[in-house]
Amino acid sequence: MESVGAAVIGAGVVGLACARALAQRGIETLILERNDAFGRETSARNSEVIHAGLYYPTASLKARLCVAGRRQLYAFCSTRGIAHRRCGKLIVATSSAQESRLGLLQQQGEANGVDDLQLLGATAAATLEPELKCSAALLSPSTGIIDSHALMLALLGDAEHAGAWLALRSPLHGGSIEPHRIVLEAGGDDRLHLHAAIVINAAGPWAPQVAASLAGFPPALIPANFHAKGNYYALAGRAPFSRLVYPLPAAGGLGVHLTLDLGGQARFGPDVEWLADPPPRTAVGEFDYRVDPARGKAFYAEIRRYWPALPDDALAPAHAGVRPKIAGCAEPAADFLIQGPAQHGIAGLVNLFGIESPGLTACLAIAEHVVTELGLD
Incomplete structure (x- = not known):
């Protein structure tokens, strides 16, 4: 032995x-x-996003380790020549009713130690991203992307x-x-x-x-062990934004958001697809990572809330991942x-x-x- x-x-x-x-x-x-x-x-x-750390409850492991890890990760990437870009992110309110939630999100981020968040009105957000439609946005300059x-x-x-x-x-x-x-x-x-x-x-x-x-x-x-599949769809043609664009968080995830890869390709997702009953406690299995083209139809309405110019038939299945969850769909x-x-x-x-x-x-x-x-x- x-x-x-x-x-x-x-x-x-x-x-x-x-x-x-x-x-x-x-x-x-x-x-x-x-x-x-x-x-x-x-x-x-x-x-492949480097998160700033604004979403998580104050003093939680997610908040503490994300904020510390983000700083360490940027330093590690710079030292080791790992491809990455601090492109920034806009979290958007698409109606006046959502704007108070942006303010709460800013307060949460600042409580977690994210010290560079900026609340923007519609005009300022559109100056940064002319294709964007929103009533207000929260800019997170420290968010980035990385070659995982x-x-x-x-x-x-x-x-x-x-x-x-x-x-x-x-x-x-x-x-x-x-x-x-x-x-x-x-x-x-x-x-x-x-x-x-x-x-x-x-x-x-x-x-x-x-x-x-x-x-x-x-x-x-x-x-307990739960699995939530997230499907991504790629955008045909040139990306309309230079920053990441996120809606306000949704149940089970961060909403159908726009991310960019280092080559400039835009992807939308992930959605939240809760998989079947939790697997047996001792069973290690496989996931079906295929992306159903039909699920992409629901993306158009979500994306057009902040990018009305999304063309018809512009999304194609890209890839999928599975989140390792220890809380179910009805739980916080x-x-x-x-x-x-x-x-x-x-x-x-x-x-x-x-x-x-x-x-x-x-x-x-x-x-x-x-x-x-x-x-x-």
């Missing part, structure tokens, strides 16, 4: 950031990934340079919690039995299933749930539950938080 200082389960952006943080502290680190490449699930199927694949490649490169290694096609089959160590069984046909002093459960949508597969972990501490949005030894009493184990947006923005700060939970800072 092999031994390792730390095993990170999941090679998405958060798992890679955690592996980097551990390896850079001299801990022998193995990254277990069930797919044939890193970042194949949530981390590669999102808006390049970010993950840099995180993996740092981790490997510090001695970590990535094991692809190595799903976790289960494990057990023993005194002073955790035993894992992973791999394909040639399964590996592994002793690890530290285990980071960064399995994204399947983190609750991973925790349930560890014999000896208290089932009562595993949150949940905070990140990061369980370390102080929460569950098991030395060396950290579970990362419900790491949806702003997980990409917060990845470096989440890794630091994990290190702190382990008493390694």
Whole structure:
């Protein structure tokens, strides 16, 4: 049976950031990934937005780690030459009845430490974006976009340079919690039995299933598991805006918004498509990432609230992602749930539950938080 200082389960952006943080502290680190490449699930199927941190309840993990992570991420991108752009974002009120909500959102952002928000009237917003129709807007200059694949490649490169290694096609089959160590069984046909002093459960949508597969972990501490699919549609032709444009937040997400990639292509989405009943607690499965062209029909009315000039038949299916949720569609949005030894009493184990947006923005700060939970800072 092999031994390792730390095993990170999941090679998405958060798992890679955690592996980097551990390896850079001299801990022998193995990254277990069930797919044939890193970042194949949530981390590669999102808006690639660097969020400022204005949406989340004050003092929540999402607020704290997003604001800290955004600053760290911009610095990391600049130092490492990772493609990104601080393009800014406009959150828009499309009627006078919505304008008070913009003011509340500004107050929330400022309470979270976002110090550059600007409330604009219709004329000022149209000066910035002539195609935009709104009664008022909140400008977030610190919002940006990033090449998420390049970010993950840099995180993996740092981790490997510090001695970590990535094991692809190595799903976790289960494990057990023993005194002073955790035993894992992973791999394909040639399964590996592994002793690890530290285990980071960064399995994204399947983190609750991973925790349930560890014999000896208290089932009562595993949150409910829900999945919400988000579909994106690409705009044919030139993007009409130079900044991101978001409506006010909607149930389950941030509304059908316009994002840009670094090549200037505009995408709209995601919507919120709650998937079928929560999967069995121990079942790790696959998602259907196909985008139904018919769902795009509902996008036109939403987009035309702030961009009336959207042409007919201008949207085509692009891609889809799945948010790892720990609260259902009828419940308030949940905070990140990061369980370390102080929460569950098991030395060396950290579970990362419900790491949806702003997980990409917060990845470096989440890794630091994990290190702190382990008493390694």
